[in-house]
Amino acid sequence: MGKSPFPVLDAQRYSGTRDALHAYSRILGGWAKACRTRRKHWWHASLRPSLAGVTTGVIYADVDFEIELNFRASALQVSTAVGESMQAELTGQPAGELATRVGEFLESVGVSLRPDATASQLDSAQSFSGYSPMEADGLARALSAVSAALTDFRAGVPEETSPSLLLRHRVSLA
Numbered sequence: 001m002g003k004s005p006f007p008v009l010d011a012q013r014y015s016g017t018r019d020a021l022h023a024y025s026r027i028l029g030g031w032a033k034a035c036r037t038r039r040k041h042w043w044h045a046s047l048r049p050s051l052a053g054v055t056t057g058v059i060y061a062d063v064d065f066e067i068e069l070n071f072r073a074s075a076l077q078v079s080t081a082v083g084e085s086m087q088a089e090l091t092g093q094p095a096g097e098l099a100t101r102v103g104e105f106l107e108s109v110g111v112s113l114r115p116d117a118t119a120s121q122l123d124s125a126q127s128f129s130g131y132s133p134m135e136a137d138g139l140a141r142a143l144s145a146v147s148a149a150l151t152d153f154r155a156g157v158p159e160e161t162s163p164s165l166l167l168r169h170r171v172s173l174a
Contacts, residue, residue: 005145005148005149006142006145006146007138007142007145009138009139013135014135014138014139015130016092016129016130016131016132016135017128017130017131017132017135017136018139019128019130020092020095020128020130020131021069021071021136021139023095023126023128024069024076024090024095025047025054025069026095027067027095027098027102027115028047028054028055028056028067028068029046029047029056030099030115031056031067031102031106031115032056032059033115034114035059035060035061035111035113035115036060047069049143049144049147050068050070051144052068052071052072052073053068053069053070053136053140053143054068054069054071054143055067055068055069061111061112061113062110062111062112062113063080063081063082063106063109063110063111064080065078065079065080065081065106065111066079067102069090071136071137071139071143072136072137072140074089074090074136075087075089075090076088076090076098076102078105080109082109084105086101086102086105090133090136091131092127092129092130092131093127093128094126094127094128103115
């Protein structure tokens with residue numbers, strides 16, 4: 001039997017990092033949901049796999065932008081069509097702090113829409129002391145392998161298929 005392309009993930013070991021990345025991904029999903037027209041199957045609010053983690057893809061708003069949660073670099077990155085960008089290092093800080101930074105940045109470049117999920121709804125006081133950049137990189141490798149496998153699988157399905165999306169709902173690894 002050959003070597004699996006999927007890294008072994010210990011649910012207990014990764015739980016602190018998983019919980020932090022889940023909370024941070026809610027920031028991306030909130031902006032996608034707020035700025036996109038509703039689509040079937042919640043495609044408007046879903047995240048997409050990226051080379052390094054997950055992304056909103058381009059969000060067309062007053063100023064077009066994209067938010068990426070870069071697992072490999074342990075950073076949240078926002079880029080705009082007008083060339084402005086911001087980056088916040090992920091250190092296990094409360095998601096509310098990151099949400100506030102993203103909101104202030106997007107407001108400063110002219111994005112007037114705001115997500116329904118405010119910083120207070122993201123439990124702004126909860127920090128993630130179990131967050132590990134090394135574990136986040138491991139999760140990025142796992143996500144990349146799963147995304148590649150799903151893309152290959154979809155290519156072989158003759159019927160209509162949906163894009164590979166990640167919903168904001170929590171899936172337990174345990």
